[in-house]
Amino acid sequence: MLFAVALLGATACSAPTREAAPLQPHTEHKGPVGPVPAGLERFYGQALAWGPCGPYATTDSDRDAYQKAGLECARLEVPMDYADPQGQTITLGLLRKPVTDPVQRIGSLVVNPGGPGASGMSTAASLASSVSDSALGQRFDLVGFDPRGVGASEPAVHCLTGPERDAERLDSDADTSPAGVAQTEQEERDHVAKCSERTGLKMLANVGTREVARDMDVLRSALGDEKLNYLGYSYGTLIGAEYAETFPTNVRTMVLDGAIDPGQSTVDQLVAQGAGFQRAFNDFAAWCAKRQRCALGTDPSHAVVAFQQLTRPLVDHPAPAGDSRELSYKDASIAAIQALYTPSLWENLDSGLAELRQGSGRTLLALADNYYNRDGGGQYSNTSDAFDAVHCVDDQRVEDPNIVREADRRYREAAPFLDSGHPPSAARDKCAFWPVPVTGETTEPEVGALPPILVISTTGDPATPYQAGVRLAQALHGRLLTFEGTQHTVFLQGVSCVDDATTKYLVDLTLPPEGKRCTAS
Incomplete structure (x- = not known):
């Protein structure tokens, strides 16, 4: 399946500064200022x-x-x-x-x-x-x-509980047979039904850009x-x-x-993003190869195959990750994506891949948890729920299974390190089943x-x-x-x-x- 990657902007680290005095509660009335549309005074x-x-x-x-x-x-x-x-x-x-x-x-x-x-x-x-x-x-x-x-x-937009999100992450959806596609699409329909029930259709219709x-x-x-x-x-x-x-x-x-x-377009944007993450992966591999020990080896040209050899077995056999949790193929891929946002996380990615080689998914799961905003108690922010809700009313919907399959093929070609080894999938994502109209324009x-x-x-x-x-x-x-x-x-x-x-x-x-x-x- 295609990865719809959250486009999170990085934020700066806080620098030491003098401590400000506590602010007292107060009310300000400064508006209206500037043009005011009729009816919104x-x-x-x-x-x-x-x-x-x-x-x-x-x-x-x-x-x-x-x-x-x-x-x-x-x-x-x-x-x-x-x-x-x-x-x-x-x-x-x-x-x-x-x-x-x-x-x-x-x-x-x-x-x-x-x-x-x-x-x-x-x-x-x-x-x-x-x-x-x-x-x-x-x-x-x-x-x-x-x-x-x-x-x-x-x-707030609310779709999944913490345990439901954990279960969704464990399912890598790598089976691209007709039966696998049907199962994946039913899971997407069930996800959409929970969003509709827990958030309400009127709110979902009005969360767009x-x-x-x-x-x-x-x-x-x-x-x-x-x-x-x-x-x-x-x-x-x-x-x-x-x-x-x-x-x-x-x-x-x-x-x-x-x-x-x-x-x-939605598909072109995803494929371009896949190519961007592949370039970042190549830069990571070149950096890693110069280290005394690199989990992907000393030849950057073999890094994609080395990464696939480490992660593809997770499709059928998730790795233990401590606290009764497991690292899925989906989470290993998301962990890599999270680390490729910034070179400051490259060392964590190398360490996580080295751990995975030893049979542990703990560090990679922590990177994936960070991406999904999961805390130590198993609770999530609603970032992922809102991400889906906004995209599904902003973006063109891809509803033709043949176009979905071709898009998946193009994505894997652009980002081979994220190729699970299974044939491209025709499974439509949750936006194809979203219950309210698109309000954005491409x-x-x-x-x-x-x-x-x-x-x-x-x-x-x-x-x-x-x-x-x-x-x-x-x-x-x-x-x-x-x-x-x-x-x-x-x-x-x-x-x-x-x-x-x-x-x-x-x-x-x-x-x-x-x-x-x-x-x-």
């Missing part, structure tokens, strides 16, 4: 009640991160369905690190980390310390929001900003492109890092009076290939900043060339020179 003009962030945490890591001094949280109310603004409403979770120099404040910098399904609140909390003493922290409130259906936003972009304009006004300053990683670039097309005159600055090509954005924006693209990005950034910059008539490296996204991750150029743009509205390229410092 009460949303654009709503007050925000800021207070402690602890009650908003939905994962163990968030419970720790949200306790940091200097952070405050609130809820933003928006219509569930913008076609019926007087009807049912939902709320979005907000987390803010206020500006450190109010006199020089420019406005808010709204951040989305990707996914779809990743928490913007969590990202803002992780970035808060590292930006506090920078020009960004001095000039902007850093604001992360959990998009509708995600994390602390209410109601189109709605998130409209939510972000409500947020802009409620924060008191006439113009939006936005930082979107990975899938967050799609939100940015949608916002730019819908509200071009409401943009001040926009940084899109790790771009998705909005004009690319077309390049058509923008009007949009100010210059900045697109950052990494030459060796495995999840969002470099050319997607080139095409998005052209479509939005923006400036392209190129980073030469192998990782997924780069801004605020310690590359001074990228950080300095992007910060100058956000603060001073000065774009980097045409054709500017950066390398790791």
